[in-house]
Amino acid sequence: MTFDKNEAKSENAVFEFNLRNDTFISVSQNGITSNDYEMLENILTIKKEFLSSFAANETYTFVVHFSYGEVEVSIKVINTTPPYSQQASKNFNLSSPSDVVFSVETYENKLIALTGNNITAEDYAFENKTLTIFKSYLSSREAG
Secondary structure (H helix, E strand, O other): OEEEOOOOOOOOEEEEOOOOOOOEEEEEOOOOOHHHEEEEOOEEEEOHHHHOOOOOOEEEEEEEEEOOEEEEEEEEEEOOOOOEOOOOOOOOOOOOOOOEEEEOEOOOOOOOOOOOOOOOHHHEEEEOOEEEEOHHHHHOOOOO
């Protein structure tokens, strides 16, 4: 089971059980409380509001307790929200060069690479949601 933190795609996590003569008791692990899930007949629903508090790129296991035993269910949390920067473009002044800095929201994902215009990993840095394109790279580009 996968849960996507992207608000446009997030849905409750739903599990179906064949209860036979078993009786549902509760769900435990990872801080879940009875307010975070509901069991209707044989369908367990773990609410998206609860799951959205977990870190992306991790798998969380919950224990579902029944009168005749328990079952583990796992949910991998991802976040497919695209990264963005509120500053889509900036000017670079050739007569007074300085690094160009952007704030970038990555939603718990990692920047793998910056590409285009022959930029290399030595031409920029990305740390703490800040993308810095070095003036040494920008000074070497043609104006325009």
